[in-house]
Amino acid sequence: MTEIHTKSAKEPYSPEARDVIITVPNAISVLRIISIPIIAILVSRHHMVWALVAIALSAFSDSLDGVIARRFNQVSKLGQILDPIADRLLIFCSILALGMAHIIPWWVLIVVGLRDLLMGILILVLAQHGYGPLPVHFVGKTGTALVMTAIVLLIFADIWKSPVTMTLHLVALAICIWGITLYWLAGLIYMHQGATLIRADSGK
Template sequence: MEVQETRVQTDRVFTIPNVLSMARLVGVPLFLWLILWPVFGGPKNDGWAIAILMLSGVSDYLDGKLARRWGQVSRLGQLLDPLADRLFVLSTIVGLTARRIMPWWLTAILLAREIFIASLLPILRRHGYGPPEVNFIGKAATFNLMYAFPLLLLTTYDNWVGSVASVIGWAFVWWGTTLYWWAGILYAVQTRRLVKTQDGALSE
């Protein structure tokens, strides 16, 4: 499966989709503070942390959809959107692991995927390509994980809400993790094809 390409339609910086992506970036340190504060003896603020995660998931859906519908696809947006996704996923993984809500081995699986993707970037850069554009499976993986993380936070509540959230949340975790690695493999295949095509062109 090829990585989907969306043509840049504007050079504007302050479009609504870009502002939504910027807001997600601002939300990363705020979310980390809220979720990690109990680790250092502070009060639990899981309700606010869950709200920020939910807003992040909604904005992640809206920024790409609005950019395409309103003709506001920009080079900045193509960089900000995956960056905000990745930082939110990483910060949530760190927070949930520190709170012992997510087991370390699952954290290792997700972080290994990030390292795998990072290893492709020097290869692409060496051949004159930028980071791979997010494909549909990559977006689906992020959506699943962003739905899973608030539900995992709800498992800290010792009542029926926590029990139901645990079942649904872990289902989303496994779907998201599987798709996350599937998307990573597709990026690797795309990288190989790009490099092979360029090498073939140079040898002619």
């Protein structure tokens, strides 16, 4: 999965990105976003096998749109925004559904939602200074990967009720906590980078 990353309005992040809207990768990203409520409904109603299938298709499409964009020169500014939005929505809606299904505590949703809210505010502030969202950081990518791994394991553990899956559930919660910790650490890094850009811009 990817963290939010588009090229800066002042310092180019990806010289291949173009001002185009209608591309195959963008269409795939839109379909991913449309599929997210379906995944959330499947999880909240404990249709876990179908939820896993839907998440697997979403993950495949996430890789597919990147390959198509690079191979056929269809990297776009809109696509660089849509892709991370889809990732963020998938995580948030999946955690919301897991909470509604009483599989994870609600504080997980609050912690993740608060972090993404702060990042959204940061992006808006940066936009006022002419910057796009910040480039991806490996800490953020790792945190996102751990959280998504935990979500998949939690869904899988809910399919069969047994001592083994109960252990898997606890392992998944531990992975989720580590992922959220890195998720927040990346958020602090982004806020520091954003504050540095804003101070530099204000000092000109």
